[in-house]
Amino acid sequence: MDTKCLQAMLQEFADVRDWDKFHNPKNLAIALAVEVGEVLELFQWLSEADAADVRINEQLKARVSEELADVAIYLLRLADKSGVDLDAAIAEKILSNGKKYPVDRVFGSAKKYTEY
Amino acid sequence: MDTKCLQAMLQEFADVRDWDKFHNPKNLAIALAVEVGEVLELFQWLSEADAADVRINEQLKARVSEELADVAIYLLRLADKSGVDLDAAIAEKILSNGKKYPVDRVFGSAKKYTEY
Amino acid sequence: MDTKCLQAMLQEFADVRDWDKFHNPKNLAIALAVEVGEVLELFQWLSEADAADVRINEQLKARVSEELADVAIYLLRLADKSGVDLDAAIAEKILSNGKKYPVDRVFGSAKKYTEY
Amino acid sequence: MDTKCLQAMLQEFADVRDWDKFHNPKNLAIALAVEVGEVLELFQWLSEADAADVRINEQLKARVSEELADVAIYLLRLADKSGVDLDAAIAEKILSNGKKYPVDRVFGSAKKYTEY
Numbered sequence: 001m002d003t004k005c006l007q008a009m010l011q012e013f014a015d016v017r018d019w020d021k022f023h024n025p026k027n028l029a030i031a032l033a034v035e036v037g038e039v040l041e042l043f044q045w046l047s048e049a050d051a052a053d054v055r056i057n058e059q060l061k062a063r064v065s066e067e068l069a070d071v072a073i074y075l076l077r078l079a080d081k082s083g084v085d086l087d088a089a090i091a092e093k094i095l096s097n098g099k100k101y102p103v104d105r106v107f108g109s110a111k112k113y114t115e116y
Numbered sequence: 117m118d119t120k121c122l123q124a125m126l127q128e129f130a131d132v133r134d135w136d137k138f139h140n141p142k143n144l145a146i147a148l149a150v151e152v153g154e155v156l157e158l159f160q161w162l163s164e165a166d167a168a169d170v171r172i173n174e175q176l177k178a179r180v181s182e183e184l185a186d187v188a189i190y191l192l193r194l195a196d197k198s199g200v201d202l203d204a205a206i207a208e209k210i211l212s213n214g215k216k217y218p219v220d221r222v223f224g225s226a227k228k229y230t231e232y
Numbered sequence: 233m234d235t236k237c238l239q240a241m242l243q244e245f246a247d248v249r250d251w252d253k254f255h256n257p258k259n260l261a262i263a264l265a266v267e268v269g270e271v272l273e274l275f276q277w278l279s280e281a282d283a284a285d286v287r288i289n290e291q292l293k294a295r296v297s298e299e300l301a302d303v304a305i306y307l308l309r310l311a312d313k314s315g316v317d318l319d320a321a322i323a324e325k326i327l328s329n330g331k332k333y334p335v336d337r338v339f340g341s342a343k344k345y346t347e348y
Numbered sequence: 349m350d351t352k353c354l355q356a357m358l359q360e361f362a363d364v365r366d367w368d369k370f371h372n373p374k375n376l377a378i379a380l381a382v383e384v385g386e387v388l389e390l391f392q393w394l395s396e397a398d399a400a401d402v403r404i405n406e407q408l409k410a411r412v413s414e415e416l417a418d419v420a421i422y423l424l425r426l427a428d429k430s431g432v433d434l435d436a437a438i439a440e441k442i443l444s445n446g447k448k449y450p451v452d453r454v455f456g457s458a459k460k461y462t463e464y
Contacts, residue, residue, distance in 0.1 A: 001117045017219055021224075025168060037273075051142035055198060086188060258391045265388055268381045280374050296430050304437070318417070321420070
């Protein structure tokens, strides 16, 4: 994924439709949440086993693929309109997660996430 | 952003911590939604004008940057564990949106989104 | 709203359809999020002014009304299946918010919410 | 739950803090989504079995209870500020769901939800 290139395409897409005026960060954050709701919808009543089968269930995978693309599009757009360098942000976050969760303290446990 | 490379790093990150067992598509979809909730939280009480200032408000931008990174990480991970080629999905979606929203029919209007 | 009565009706609704097996707390939490995504969708591209007009825009209000009902239904159901007394939880929370946000310290400010 | 009474209390709560100005429908819809994100967070890494144990896991139940109260509070507030009669909306929705999902056609199946 070439972040800058995709962001330029999406900007062009909005500009020619005169939609840029709708794409302020607050609206884009809402749009991102709406699309994530549509991802969740695909999984809501599936057992974990059936959800895991997305890899081999072509019909479900096609739906998931489409919804994830929508999420990615609004994520790229929101980063752009917020002045955030998404590539740098991801790299930094992975590094900081590495420090935050030392292997020997969190191995095999979801405790780091949840304390109850 | 090199999608495959980042996904391999995140797989490694999960493997060495024995966290892969938590990372089924259903859980990752939930995690994605949780992170998007944290993005929304940053904007919830801001006026549209103040939200738009994220570009020049360094403190807010740093928060947004961090939360968008979390969203990106779970998006990459969910695509990977679902067998979805995220780069291809994004490209296809942008093309299909181009057809779905012809410039001359949607120019300047949010009607395409909303019919009330 | 008679919480217990509605919860009993929803239990009956699920039982006669043999849907109770899908209604574990995790699935219901996802369903709640999906419905809230549909609420957000109604507001995503509206200006704050247009969004505020929901009171006088009958078409929009009918849509909002229907989506809020879906949210309420899954909220009631999730509380029930989690063993949570929703009425008591709400009362406690309002009281604790009263202590947490003393009038003289938070008057007119969203700072309590946001520190940037 | 006495919907009108709680809504009047929440209005009073906002008024004395001069917070009513933040509580337009769009912001309240976002706040609702943020709180639902916090509900999801409690379940994200739990197996379905562990999530179901919320009824007997007092620590988890207390957390769920608190987050559900937050969801209920913003739901009541959003309905109020949108001019929606929440009690009537819920009753109507349950009746219309009864028609939409006839017992003999949906018995025991999540198909009604998902077509893949």
